[in-house]
Amino acid sequence: MTSMVERWFGSWARKRKSQWEEYGLMGRAFCRDWLALISLLIILIFILGAIFAPHLTPYPEQGRGEPNIAEKLSPPSREHPLGTDRMGRDGLARILFGGRTSLSIGFLVVAFGIAIGMPLGALAGYFGGWVDMVIMRITDVFLSFPALLLAIAIAAALGPSFTNAMIAMAIVWWPWYTRIVRAQTLSLKERAFIEAARGIGVGNLTIITRHVLPNVTTPVLVQATIDVGAAILTGATMSFLGLGVQPPTPDWGKMVDVGRAYMLIAPWDATFPGLSIFLVALSMNLLGDGIRDVLDPHTRRLG
Numbered sequence: 001m002t003s004m005v006e007r008w009f010g011s012w013a014r015k016r017k018s019q020w021e022e023y024g025l026m027g028r029a030f031c032r033d034w035l036a037l038i039s040l041l042i043i044l045i046f047i048l049g050a051i052f053a054p055h056l057t058p059y060p061e062q063g064r065g066e067p068n069i070a071e072k073l074s075p076p077s078r079e080h081p082l083g084t085d086r087m088g089r090d091g092l093a094r095i096l097f098g099g100r101t102s103l104s105i106g107f108l109v110v111a112f113g114i115a116i117g118m119p120l121g122a123l124a125g126y127f128g129g130w131v132d133m134v135i136m137r138i139t140d141v142f143l144s145f146p147a148l149l150l151a152i153a154i155a156a157a158l159g160p161s162f163t164n165a166m167i168a169m170a171i172v173w174w175p176w177y178t179r180i181v182r183a184q185t186l187s188l189k190e191r192a193f194i195e196a197a198r199g200i201g202v203g204n205l206t207i208i209t210r211h212v213l214p215n216v217t218t219p220v221l222v223q224a225t226i227d228v229g230a231a232i233l234t235g236a237t238m239s240f241l242g243l244g245v246q247p248p249t250p251d252w253g254k255m256v257d258v259g260r261a262y263m264l265i266a267p268w269d270a271t272f273p274g275l276s277i278f279l280v281a282l283s284m285n286l287l288g289d290g291i292r293d294v295l296d297p298h299t300r301r302l303g
Helices: 002-032 034-051 091-127 129-143 147-158 162-188 192-199 204-240 252-262 268-295 297-302
Strands: none
Touching (some): 002 034, 034 091, 091 162, 162 204, 192 204, 204 252, 252 268
8 A cells, every 4th residue: 555655656746847847948948038028028017007007107097087188288298208198188197097908808808719719619629520510610600701890890789888899809709719729629539548538438528628628728828829919909999990998998099099180299199009009919929929939849949
């Protein structure tokens, strides 16, 4: 009995050591990618700025939408580092508070897309047959429309609001994850460990949840990181068109829409929100590339 426990503990310890060594290799590979590190830093700055917005600006009431007409369209200064908008509201406060809505749309839409697309892709790839045909034909219907145009049409039908814009985007975002997970599942279900699980009588749903889904997370994670930036861009586009967040709630896309009317006399009003969108979207793409390289063992060893 004692020797059995010692063997089990030794096997468990070796497995844990191997896992920690793998994590160490990934960490060192990530630290060598300075573009990914800078991108992660930029994203963290925007996230922390959105979370602690009321404490990082002396004008939190203006960030939430309260006007200050006496200082409208003031240029950047010590009191207002990013200037003020047409209502006299502090530009930095508006960008910090606008990050709450813009970043929320990006992360929540991708989260909903994964929550819908991963199970459907796993079911289609694992069971095949009519299950695969039904799920993939529905997926093809959604993918046959341009994602942005379909999201705009759905948002227009539902009505302009933050919630409706997020619902519209989530509806058009899940098919990409269904495709990715289905392709991975088709390969995984023929592997020896899946066959062994079937051979000892493990149920199909248990195999999917415990063996299939955990092994398809790498491509999903990479795609999700890149998609957050794309979702923020799409959400900003919908707000720019008047179908997303409505005033006085701050949103980067809506701030660009309002500020473009004053580009000749107050270019800062639209430039800084647009620059925020650009920086976050670019950083998410570069971070996604870095994560992909880190999670690929061949690339990691070559690096």
